[in-house]
Amino acid sequence: xxxxxxxxxxxxxxxxxxxxxxxxxxxxxxxxxxxxxxxxxxxxxxxxxxxxxxxxxxxxxxxxxxxxxxxxxxxxxxxxxxxxxxxxxxxxxxxxxxxxxxxxxxxxxxxxxxxxxxxxxxxxxxxxxxxxxxxxxxxxxxxxxxxxxxxxxxxxxxxxxxxxxxxxxxxxxxxxxxxxxxxxxxxxxxxxxxxxxxxxxxxxxxxxxxxxxxxxxxxxxxxxxxxxxxxxxxxxxxxxxxxxxxxxxxxxxxxxxxxxxxxxxxxxxxxxxxxxxxxxxxxxxxxxxxxxxxxxxxxxxxxxxxxxxxxxxxxxxxxxxxxxxxxxxxxxxxxxxxxxxxxxxxxxxxxxxxxxxxxxxxxxxxxxxxxxxxxxxxxxxxxxxxxxxxxxxxxxxxxxxxxxxxxxxxxxxxxxxxxxxxxxxxxxx
Numbered sequence: 566x567x568x569x570x571x572x573x574x575x576x577x578x579x580x581x582x583x584x585x586x587x588x589x590x591x592x593x594x595x596x597x598x599x600x601x602x603x604x605x606x607x608x609x610x611x612x613x614x615x616x617x618x619x620x621x622x623x624x625x626x627x628x629x630x631x632x633x634x635x636x637x638x639x640x641x642x643x644x645x646x647x648x649x650x651x652x653x654x655x656x657x658x659x660x661x662x663x664x665x666x667x668x669x670x671x672x673x674x675x676x677x678x679x680x681x682x683x684x685x686x687x688x689x690x691x692x693x694x695x696x697x698x699x700x701x702x703x704x705x706x707x708x709x710x711x712x713x714x715x716x717x718x719x720x721x722x723x724x725x726x727x728x729x730x731x732x733x734x735x736x737x738x739x740x741x742x743x744x745x746x747x748x749x750x751x752x753x754x755x756x757x758x759x760x761x762x763x764x765x766x767x768x769x770x771x772x773x774x775x776x777x778x779x780x781x782x783x784x785x786x787x788x789x790x791x792x793x794x795x796x797x798x799x800x801x802x803x804x805x806x807x808x809x810x811x812x813x814x815x816x817x818x819x820x821x822x823x824x825x826x827x828x829x830x831x832x833x834x835x836x837x838x839x840x841x842x843x844x845x846x847x848x849x850x851x852x853x854x855x856x857x858x859x860x861x862x863x864x865x866x867x868x869x870x871x872x873x874x875x876x877x878x879x880x881x882x883x884x885x886x887x888x889x890x891x892x893x894x895x896x897x898x899x900x901x902x903x904x905x906x907x908x909x910x911x912x913x914x915x916x917x918x919x920x921x922x923x924x925x926x927x928x929x930x931x932x933x934x935x936x937x938x939x940x941x942x943x944x945x946x947x948x949x950x951x952x953x954x955x956x957x958x959x960x961x962x963x964x965x966x967x968x969x970x971x972x973x974x975x976x977x978x979x980x981x982x983x984x985x986x987x988x989x990x991x992x993x994x
Contacts, residue, residue, distance in 0.1 A: 596719020622674020
């Protein structure tokens with residue numbers, strides 16, 4: 566007899582583990598890129614490409630992994646993507662050129678993209694309605710923890726122990742091995758099985774693992790999803806909302822958090838390391854707040870107002886040319902905390918607003934769209950800070966937040982307390 570509560574706890578953990586690794590990989594590059602650049606005599610173009618390489622890989626892996634997850638099932642991809650990531654993580658120990666480093670981290674990014682488009686759909690399809698918001702947003706807590714731990718770990722490994730940058734990057738192998746072993750033996754999604762017409766198998770798994778199997782077993786079997794459905798009359802609102810919201814949430818955060826120490830130092834805040842830790846630490850706190858309240862106050866209240874707040878905060882930084890350094894730091898901290906609160910919803914909405922037949926490809930498309938912004942922010946911020954200056958760069962970031970806030974104001978649905986069949990129904994999102 567399977568302990569359903571223990572299974573849900575384990576599935577939540579192994580899904581969140583994938584997000585932890587994503588945050589770790591994207592955060593650790595900041596500690597290694599400087600010494601790698603010196604060794605390979607990289608141009609600023611190569612530095613930007615390598616810094617954004619994993620994000621570019623996610624752009625490819627998200628839609629590809631989503632298509633495969635909808636076609637072949639959640640279970641096989643849930644293991645294959647991590648095996649691919651593990652291989653890339655090990656290869657980081659042996660790179661000896663900028664091109665090889667770019668290629669390896671691109672491979673890892675492809676695996677991470679697939680992780681988004683299979684992990685969240687799988688978790689949403691097992692999560693009970695009453696806990697779905699908290700369970701899904703826990704993955705975002707893990708992402709921010711991974712990013713912050715990578716930032717601290719990278720600093721310690723390079724500044725305290727003076728370890729080779731390959732060891733710094735390859736440290737992601739440790740959590741990857743642990744997670745790969747933990748994922749072995751996970752069951753297939755009963756919703757996906759129902760959609761394939763494998764009714765008996767779906768019923769057996771649903772009754773074994775789901776708290777309430779009724780909703781999963783009542784959906785109509787054998788519905789074939791296509792990429793075009795994302796832009797159909799039924800689902801274009803869902804696709805537009807989550808893609809634009811996610812893009813505008815992560816673009817300024819990736820740009821600012823990845824280069825936090827450099828950005829803060831330009832505002833007279835010393836080497837910026839302490840402030841950078843504060844930014845990442847408050848981001849963790851912000852997403853934890855959302856986790857606690859998401860199933861109490863609803864999705865929209867955590868999604869819309871915070872984006873307007875971040876728009877104002879970044880605009881103040883950009884317009885107040887004589888602001889004291891302490892005020893600038895305080896404003897950056899407010900941005901990090903508030904941005905994380907609504908970014909937590911990017912781990913919840915995709916699994917809720919797309920139906921089973923396009924839940925993977927829908928999540929994958931939104932992931933790719935968002936990571937276009939993240940890559941753009943990571944690649945463009947150093948150039949913008951050097952050529953346009955800090956304040957214009959912050960005004961551009963504020964403009965991105967305004968776009969996200971306006972789109973969310975109009976299109977963000979309220980899905981709290983509703984079953985997946987209800988939240989993903991046509992015209993509902």
